[in-house]
Amino acid sequence: MPAPRYDVLGIGNAIVDVIARTDEDFLLKHGMNKGTMALIDEARASAIYEAMGPAIETSGGSVANTIVGLASLGARTAFVGKIKDDSLGRAFAHDIRAAGVAFSTRPAARGPSTARCYVLVTPDGERTMNTYLGAAQDLHPADIDAEMVAASAILYLEGYLWDPKNAKDAFIEAAKIAHAAERTVALTLSDAFCVDRWRAEFLHLMRSRTVDLIFANESELHSLYQTADFDTAVKALRADVGAAVVTRSEKGCLVIGPEGTEAVPAFPVERVVDTTGAGDLFAAGFLAGLARGADDRTCGRLGALAAAEVIQHLGARPEASLQDLARENGLTD
Amino acid sequence: MPAPRYDVLGIGNAIVDVIARTDEDFLLKHGMNKGTMALIDEARASAIYEAMGPAIETSGGSVANTIVGLASLGARTAFVGKIKDDSLGRAFAHDIRAAGVAFSTRPAARGPSTARCYVLVTPDGERTMNTYLGAAQDLHPADIDAEMVAASAILYLEGYLWDPKNAKDAFIEAAKIAHAAERTVALTLSDAFCVDRWRAEFLHLMRSRTVDLIFANESELHSLYQTADFDTAVKALRADVGAAVVTRSEKGCLVIGPEGTEAVPAFPVERVVDTTGAGDLFAAGFLAGLARGADDRTCGRLGALAAAEVIQHLGARPEASLQDLARENGLTD
Numbered sequence: 001m002p003a004p005r006y007d008v009l010g011i012g013n014a015i016v017d018v019i020a021r022t023d024e025d026f027l028l029k030h031g032m033n034k035g036t037m038a039l040i041d042e043a044r045a046s047a048i049y050e051a052m053g054p055a056i057e058t059s060g061g062s063v064a065n066t067i068v069g070l071a072s073l074g075a076r077t078a079f080v081g082k083i084k085d086d087s088l089g090r091a092f093a094h095d096i097r098a099a100g101v102a103f104s105t106r107p108a109a110r111g112p113s114t115a116r117c118y119v120l121v122t123p124d125g126e127r128t129m130n131t132y133l134g135a136a137q138d139l140h141p142a143d144i145d146a147e148m149v150a151a152s153a154i155l156y157l158e159g160y161l162w163d164p165k166n167a168k169d170a171f172i173e174a175a176k177i178a179h180a181a182e183r184t185v186a187l188t189l190s191d192a193f194c195v196d197r198w199r200a201e202f203l204h205l206m207r208s209r210t211v212d213l214i215f216a217n218e219s220e221l222h223s224l225y226q227t228a229d230f231d232t233a234v235k236a237l238r239a240d241v242g243a244a245v246v247t248r249s250e251k252g253c254l255v256i257g258p259e260g261t262e263a264v265p266a267f268p269v270e271r272v273v274d275t276t277g278a279g280d281l282f283a284a285g286f287l288a289g290l291a292r293g294a295d296d297r298t299c300g301r302l303g304a305l306a307a308a309e310v311i312q313h314l315g316a317r318p319e320a321s322l323q324d325l326a327r328e329n330g331l332t333d
Numbered sequence: 334m335p336a337p338r339y340d341v342l343g344i345g346n347a348i349v350d351v352i353a354r355t356d357e358d359f360l361l362k363h364g365m366n367k368g369t370m371a372l373i374d375e376a377r378a379s380a381i382y383e384a385m386g387p388a389i390e391t392s393g394g395s396v397a398n399t400i401v402g403l404a405s406l407g408a409r410t411a412f413v414g415k416i417k418d419d420s421l422g423r424a425f426a427h428d429i430r431a432a433g434v435a436f437s438t439r440p441a442a443r444g445p446s447t448a449r450c451y452v453l454v455t456p457d458g459e460r461t462m463n464t465y466l467g468a469a470q471d472l473h474p475a476d477i478d479a480e481m482v483a484a485s486a487i488l489y490l491e492g493y494l495w496d497p498k499n500a501k502d503a504f505i506e507a508a509k510i511a512h513a514a515e516r517t518v519a520l521t522l523s524d525a526f527c528v529d530r531w532r533a534e535f536l537h538l539m540r541s542r543t544v545d546l547i548f549a550n551e552s553e554l555h556s557l558y559q560t561a562d563f564d565t566a567v568k569a570l571r572a573d574v575g576a577a578v579v580t581r582s583e584k585g586c587l588v589i590g591p592e593g594t595e596a597v598p599a600f601p602v603e604r605v606v607d608t609t610g611a612g613d614l615f616a617a618g619f620l621a622g623l624a625r626g627a628d629d630r631t632c633g634r635l636g637a638l639a640a641a642e643v644i645q646h647l648g649a650r651p652e653a654s655l656q657d658l659a660r661e662n663g664l665t666d
Contacts, residue, residue, distance in 0.1 A: 020431075021652065054401070054428040054650060057390040068387070087420050087446075095387040098353075113420075314647075317387060319354065 001182050002151070006102070007075040007291035009152035011144070011174055012063025013136040013160050013167075014081030014105075015115040016088045017276070019314055020055040022120040027128055034122070035219075037129040037191045039163060045132040048118050057088070058315040059095035060117055062190060063158045065277045065316045069284025069306050071100040072322040073332075075291055078102035078152065080143060080170075084135035089114035095317070105143050108135045125272035125311065139167040144174050150181035153291055156283070157211070159190035162198040175210050184290075186213040188283055192223040199224060206241040213290075214244040215283050221246055234261070245300070247282050252304060255296040264300030267308035267329075277316025281306040285322070289331075302331050334515050335484075339435070340408040340624035342485035344477070344507055345396025346469040346493050346500075347414030347438075348448040349421045350609065352647055353388040355453040360461055365453070368552075370462040370524045372496055373451075378465040381451050390421070391648040392428035393450055395523060396491045398610045398649045402617025402639050404433040405655040406665075408624055411435035411485065413476060413503075417468035422447035428650070438476050441468045458605035458644065472500040477507050483514035486624055489616070490544070492523035495531040508543050517623075519546040521616055525556040532557060539574040546623075547577040548616050554579055567594070578633070580615050585637060588629040597633030600641035610649025614639040618655070622664075635664050 027034050030048065040048065059068075067079045079096055083089030085107040092114060096103045112134040120128045139161075149155060155178040161167040175185045187205065189195050195202060202224065205211050214237070218230065225233040237244050237256065244256040252265040285306035289299030306322050313319050326332040360367050363381065373381065392401075400412045412429055416422030418440040425447060429436045445467040453461045472494075482488060488511040494500040508518045520538065522528050528535060535557065538544050547570070551563065558566040570577050570589065577589040585598040618639035622632030639655050646652050659665040 049427060052431065054392065054431045055424070056648060057424065059387065091388070091390065094382060098385065098387045315389060 004153035004183070005076070005151040006078045006148070006153070008067065008070050008154045008156050008287050009078045009080070009149060010063040010067040010156045011080045011161065011171065012158045013061050013115055013133065013164065014064060014083045014092050015061035015117045015131065015136065016092055017058050017060035017117050017119050017316060018049070018055045019058065019119040019121060019274070019276070020053045022053060022122060024122055026052070027120065027122070032120070032128050032130065033193070034128050035126050036193050037131055038193070040130045040132050042132060045116065045118065045130070048130055052118060052120065056314065057091070058317060059092045060316050062160060062188065062280050063156060064096060065280035066156060066284045066287070067101050068096060068099040068317050069281045069322060070288050072318045073284065073288040073302070073306070073326060074323045075288050078148060080105050080145070082108060082135050082139040082143065083114045084108045084111065086113050088116065089135065099317070108138050111135060111138060119276050121274045121276070121314070125275050127274060127276040133164055137164040139164055139170055141166070141170045141173045144170050144177070146177050149174050149177040150183070152178070152183060154184045154186055154287055156186045156287060158188050159194045159198065159202060162194070162201060172210070184213060185211045186215065186287065187211040188215040188279065189220040189224065192219040195220050195223040203240065209242070212242050214241045215247070215279070215286070216244065217247045217279055245286055245303070247279060253282070253300050255300050257296060262296045262300070264297055264304065267304045269308050269312060272311050274314045275311050277310040278307045280316055281310040281318065298331060302326060305329055305331060337486035337516070338409070338484040339411045339481070339486070341400065341403050341487045341489050341620050342411045342413070342482060343396040343400040343489045344413045344494065344504065345491045346394050346448055346466065346497065347397060347416045347425050348394035348450045348464065348469065349425055350391050350393035350450050350452050350649060351382070351388045352391065352452040352454060352607070352609070353386045355386060355455060357455055359385070360453065360455070365461050365463065366526070367455070367461050368459050369526050370464055371526070373463045373465050375465060378449065378451065378463070381463055385451060385453065389647065390424070391650060392425045393649050395493060395521065395613050396489060397429060398613035399489060399617045399620070400434050401429060401432040401650050402614045402655060403621050405651045406617065406621040406635070406639070406659060407656045408621050411481060413438050413478070415441060415468050415472040415476065416447045417441045417444065419446050421449065422468065432650070441471050444468060444471060452609050454607045454609070454647070458608050460607060460609040466497055469500070470497045472497055472503055474499070474503045474506045477503050477510070479510050482507050482510040483516070485511070485516060487517045487519055487620055489519045489620060491521050492527045492531065492535060495534060496527070505543070517546060518544045519548065519620065520544040521548040521612065522553040522557065525552040528553050528556040536573065542575070545575050547574045548580070548612070548619070549577065550580045550612055578619055578636070580612060586615070586633050588633050590629060595629045595633070597630055597637065600637045602641050602645060605644050607647045608644050610643040611640045613649055614643040614651065631664060635659060638662055638664060
């Protein structure tokens with residue numbers, strides 16, 4: 001295979017985050033499950049927006065956040081995701097390109113508007129998300145550029161792609177192309193409720209070796225195997241997939257590979273402002289290490305470092321140069 | 334006169350801020366005057382946006398920021414400003430109403446889009462602004478609700494209203510109504526270059542007693558009197574207007590009234606992240622004190638406190654409850 005042109009190509013929902021601070025009562029009153037992502041229709045999107053406080057708008061989307069984090073770490077990256085040609089969509093495209101990511105998915109000219117996620121941040125820094133998928137519904141296999149997939153060392157996908165109706169076909173198509181080109185296919189399980197919606201299919205992706213590397217946090221892992229016992233779940237995960245990383249917030253992460261399991265500590269954080277993007281940026285750091293052949297521990301530490309940066313400010317995109325941070329912490333040359 | 338229904342009614346340009354971090358070179362390369370506001374047309378707006386880094390969008394506008402700060406301090410507030418009925422305009426309307434401000438100016442159905450300000454924040458926390466006025470151009474005297482103006486204890490206006498073509502007529506009309514109802518009219522000089530564009534008219538507003546209270550920072554004051562000598566400028570200001578407040582960044586402020594001048598210190602700040610909104614929030618704190626009859630020093634300290642909050646995060650709207658902060662600092666009951 002020729003040398004890859006991109007280190008990581010991500011495919012995911014292209015979403016603009018609408019972030020507001022809130023209190024616990026608001027979540028209760030509006031029937032939200034704290035810390036998770038719920039899909040909402042346009043009517044509920046309007047009702048939530050009407051009720052929520054003053055907001056800031058910033059580009060988001062789980063895989064898109066990861067890809068921007070990778071670019072901030074100096075990786076060569078590309079993204080595929082569906083926006084509409086409206087002002088939110090143009091902001092999304094501007095932000096991801098301004099971060100140095102190749103992004104050329106054709107925007108939808110008509111149909112629903114660019115996807116929005118209402119992110120409600122409670123005083124403890126935890127975020128609760130409500131996503132209106134909008135134009136992200138229209139990601140089709142035709143949006144996948146086969147040549148670009150084959151030219152990327154790692155293909156990174158999100159479980160959330162199972163929610164829009166045609167995106168899973170695009171996902172499978174891309175994974176096939178990647179494997180034909182002897183590339184690595186990685187998947188984040190996205191969210192415990194997303195896992196609950198698509199458990200059987202996610203397990204099939206793993207067991208059929210459609211994916212090579214899984215990113216999951218503890219609640220996603222418990223949801224996947226419907227067990228409250230962490231060790232039981234880890235054992236099942238090890239049997240089902242070639243490699244996996246389980247993130248455990250301030251407890252760090254477990255890197256599970258063919259040669260064994262390594263526990264890697266988190267980076268200390270002074271004050272958690274907003275956990276939005278913690279998992280996304282962890283994946284960014286980890287994949288940046290993987291792309292340049294770093295060992296498991298270095299990959300895990302890079303993930304922890306990027307996650308630590310993003311939870312200390314509002315929004316899921318890095319504010320500091322992650323490459324500079326990595327250098328200061330001896331995690332890159 | 335009947336008791337006022339609002340403590341402060343603000344009239345200003347309704348603007349959405351598009352904020353990005355940048356470096357000094359970017360400002361030089363694009364011919365920007367650091368720390369000031371430049372008016373730009375649509376073509377330059379596109380060129381700047383194209384060139385600038387990833388951004389966040391948040392509601393802004395100088396007077397609008399002040400009014401939201403006042404609401405956060407528990408004052409009863411209203412705002413008049415022109416948006417278009419587009420997604421940025423709807424975000425502006427949502428954010429100001431969600432902050433508790435009465436806002437009912439009819440949005441423009443057609444014509445230019447909602448005003449945007451490209452705010453470039455350098456590593457020292459200083460911000461350089463480029464404003465595309467868009468729909469704000471269409472603020473007319475017909476947008477002024479005479480009954481609402483008469484029912485507001487303080488009318489607060491911005492020098493920036495001299496830039497859109499019809500807004501100054503709305504300004505004069507509102508000031509007349511306010512004075513007929515024995516209310517106070519306050520004006521911020523907005524920006525040194527704005528003062529340079531409209532020096533004679535601003536001096537006329539002061540000398541004709543169309544305005545009762547002036548807010549200015551040092552560079553605006555120097556620009557107004559075209560002198561580099563601070564004391565000379567202050568002396569001229571004292572002669573030209575009934576009352577004034579001159580803000581001096583970390584040196585605090587001077588409160589100039591009929592009975593004399595009082596210097597009030599600033600609040601210490603750990604780290605300046607983004608100075609956007611510092612003057613706006615100072616005015617919010619000061620006017621909140623004035624509305625409840627506090628002494629000059631308390632008004633100045635409230636201004637300093639609100640300014641200190643807003644410069645410690647990105648964006649020009651308060652993130653913390655200013656009323657709680659004021660209480661913790663013994664500046665309110």
